[in-house]
Amino acid sequence: MIGPGRLEWLKHDLTNRGLTAWILSAVLFGFYMVLYFTDWLNPVAAALGLGHKWTLYGLLYTLAITLGGVYVIRKYRHNRYQVIRTVVVIVVQVMLAFSVPLLLKFFHQPEYYFSYLWPLKFEYLTPPVVFHMPLPFILYSFFGALVMAPLLAVFFGKRWYCSWVCGCGGLANTAGDPFRHLSSKSMASWRFEKIAIHTVLVVAVVLTALLFVSWGAGKQNPELARWSYQFQSAYGLIVGAVLSGIVGVGVYPIGGTRVWCRYFCPMAAMLGLVQKVGRYRITVKRNMCISCGLCSKYCEMGIDVRSYAQTNTSFTRASCVGCGICAEVCPRGVLRLENVTRRDPQELVQIEVAA
Ligand code: SF4
Numbered sequence: 613m614i615g616p617g618r619l620e621w622l623k624h625d626l627t628n629r630g631l632t633a634w635i636l637s638a639v640l641f642g643f644y645m646v647l648y649f650t651d652w653l654n655p656v657a658a659a660l661g662l663g664h665k666w667t668l669y670g671l672l673y674t675l676a677i678t679l680g681g682v683y684v685i686r687k688y689r690h691n692r693y694q695v696i697r698t699v700v701v702i703v704v705q706v707m708l709a710f711s712v713p714l715l716l717k718f719f720h721q722p723e724y725y726f727s728y729l730w731p732l733k734f735e736y737l738t739p740p741v742v743f744h745m746p747l748p749f750i751l752y753s754f755f756g757a758l759v760m761a762p763l764l765a766v767f768f769g770k771r772w773y774c775s776w777v778c779g780c781g782g783l784a785n786t787a788g789d790p791f792r793h794l795s796s797k798s799m800a801s802w803r804f805e806k807i808a809i810h811t812v813l814v815v816a817v818v819l820t821a822l823l824f825v826s827w828g829a830g831k832q833n834p835e836l837a838r839w840s841y842q843f844q845s846a847y848g849l850i851v852g853a854v855l856s857g858i859v860g861v862g863v864y865p866i867g868g869t870r871v872w873c874r875y876f877c878p879m880a881a882m883l884g885l886v887q888k889v890g891r892y893r894i895t896v897k898r899n900m901c902i903s904c905g906l907c908s909k910y911c912e913m914g915i916d917v918r919s920y921a922q923t924n925t926s927f928t929r930a931s932c933v934g935c936g937i938c939a940e941v942c943p944r945g946v947l948r949l950e951n952v953t954r955r956d957p958q959e960l961v962q963i964e965v966a967a
């Protein structure tokens with residue numbers, strides 16, 4: 613029997629980089645290695661009537677978000693923003709990221725995930741998709757990535773996607789919630805974040821352009837086609853498998869839940885650039901902060917929110933995903949997530965300095 617004392621110890625050990633946290637991290641790493649590099653899960657999926665390992669993975673992922681979401685809704689039940697946001701995250705995952713692709717497959721249509729857009733779902737703006745998918749999917753791929761996503765980010769910040777729609781953020785903010793305080797707050801990680809995330813975005817844009825060029829060159833340039841194909845495979849392996857899956861989820865128990873979103877996601881990078889000039893910001897109530905540091909501690913993106921609150925500075929940071937937990941944990945109600953209608957020039961200067 614595990615008594616309450618043992619349970620408390622386990623909870624503390626698991627969420628504070630104790631031995632059990634390292635063991636869980638190793639298990640997650642192992643799971644993703646098996647998932648990406650072997651077919652061992654196919655027989656398990658077949659035995660469960662799910663056909664293929666990726667359907668099994670989709671089901672596990674959806675269960676993790678749903679059960680974790682129920683836990684988060686109960687935990688923050690007094691906070692309307694958190695409850696509505698979490699319900700939306702669960703519904704999007706269950707419908708758009710799991711049921712709709714399955715139904716499409718069932719009706720012999722291409723498997724398409726409406727909750728994922730280029731450059732996160734990189735292949736949705738590459739020639740094989742653009743030129744071989746049914747027209748509505750092609751239109752959605754272009755419109756979603758190049759018009760809808762940036763436009764909504766102008767008005768609402770990147771939170772509309774990173775904290776309300778995306779499955780990566782969805783998992784982080786549900787099943788990953790107990791680990792959110794583990795994100796690194798150091799200056800070194802902030803510097804690394806700025807370089808790494810924009811590098812992935814540039815690589816994604818260059819690769820997309822290259823794939824269209826090599827497709828246009830057609831049979832006249834087989835060498836270019838072969839080279840772009842290898843480039844795309846390497847991108848898929850490094851960014852798609854290693855950084856988003858193996859590292860992104862594997863380090864939850866020791867490095868926090870937004871490692872992928874913060875350091876490597878090209879979608880977060882793109883929307884972050886838009887957010888810096890858009891309407892979203894965190895407003896600070898003047899002279900209310902008591903410097904307790906809870907906002908900084910629980911910021912999953914490693915932002916030193918307290919430093920802004922202490923200096924009465926409302927702010928917009930490119931990396932802020934608008935999860936709203938800094939406002940939730942603040943004992944003085946200092947912070948408020950807002951979409952302002954216009955900025956004053958002084959504030960834009962502050963954004964430049966901070967971002
Ligand atoms: S600053 Fe606040 S809203 Fe933004 S990511 Fe951090 S905790 Fe979430």
Ligand code: SF4
Nearest residue numbers: 901904905907921942
């Ligand atoms: S949680 Fe509130 S009171 Fe505490 S440091 Fe942050 S803004 Fe200040």
